[in-house]
Amino acid sequence: MSTTSYPARLIAFGAVLAAVLLVHPASALQLITASEAALPAAQPLGQSRGISRGPTLVIVSPSPSAGTIKSPVNLKVRFQSHGASQIDLDSVLLTYVKAPAVDLTQRIKPYIAASGIDVENAEVPPGTHMLKLDVTDTDGHSTSVVFSFSVSQ
Numbered sequence: 001m002s003t004t005s006y007p008a009r010l011i012a013f014g015a016v017l018a019a020v021l022l023v024h025p026a027s028a029l030q031l032i033t034a035s036e037a038a039l040p041a042a043q044p045l046g047q048s049r050g051i052s053r054g055p056t057l058v059i060v061s062p063s064p065s066a067g068t069i070k071s072p073v074n075l076k077v078r079f080q081s082h083g084a085s086q087i088d089l090d091s092v093l094l095t096y097v098k099a100p101a102v103d104l105t106q107r108i109k110p111y112i113a114a115s116g117i118d119v120e121n122a123e124v125p126p127g128t129h130m131l132k133l134d135v136t137d138t139d140g141h142s143t144s145v146v147f148s149f150s151v152s153q
Contacts, residue, residue: 028072028121028122028123029108029111029119029121029122029123030107030122031073031104031107031108031119031122031124032096032104032123032124032125033125036096036098036102037125037126037127039098039100039102040099041099042098042101053082053139053141054135054136054137054141054142054143055079055080055082055085055135055136055137055141055143056079056080056082056143057078057080057135057143057145058077058078058080058116059077059145059147060076060078060116061073061074061076062074062075064147067150068150068151068152069149069152070152071122071124071125071126071151072120072122072124073121073122073124073149074119074120075117075118075119075122076116076118077116077117077133078116079114079115079116079135081137082137083139085137085138086114086138087114087137087138088135088136088137089112089113089114091134091135091136092117092134092135093105093133093135094108094117094131094132094133095131095133095134097130097131097146104131124151125151126151126152128148128149128150128151129148129149130146130147130148131146131148132144132145132146133145133146
């Protein structure tokens with residue numbers, strides 16, 4: 001039999017619920033702000049070709065073939081390391097390709113895991129958005145991928 005009173009247990013439950021909501025708020029993540037979207041476009045990025053031993057980055061969502069999508073968007077990227085190496089989670093860098101570039105890494109940090117990035121309901125203003133993702137494995141091999149998506153009004 002518990003010696004804790006019903007009101008005390010109710011208060012404890014409320015405190016736990018509040019802590020959970022603070023860790024994972026119900027509101028959507030503001031991935032890109034309207035003022036960031038209004039920044040000038042950056043110069044086109046050069047394409048690097050060649051054999052890379054770095055991690056494989058697979059853009060799952062927004063799908064490259066999705067066409068124009070609506071906000072909020074899901075940002076899902078899968079990481080695949082090679083050999084005995086693992087993804088260095090501290091190396092993950094997500095940049096909004098604008099002039100000047102906008103580092104989005106801190107916004108998505110809670111959504112980065114060894115398997116990839118999994119952000120649901122990210123708020124993004126209308127327009128075409130280009131992002132660059134850089135990832136390094138524990139052997140020091142790096143991979144970058146640039147992807148874009150368009151959001152309707």
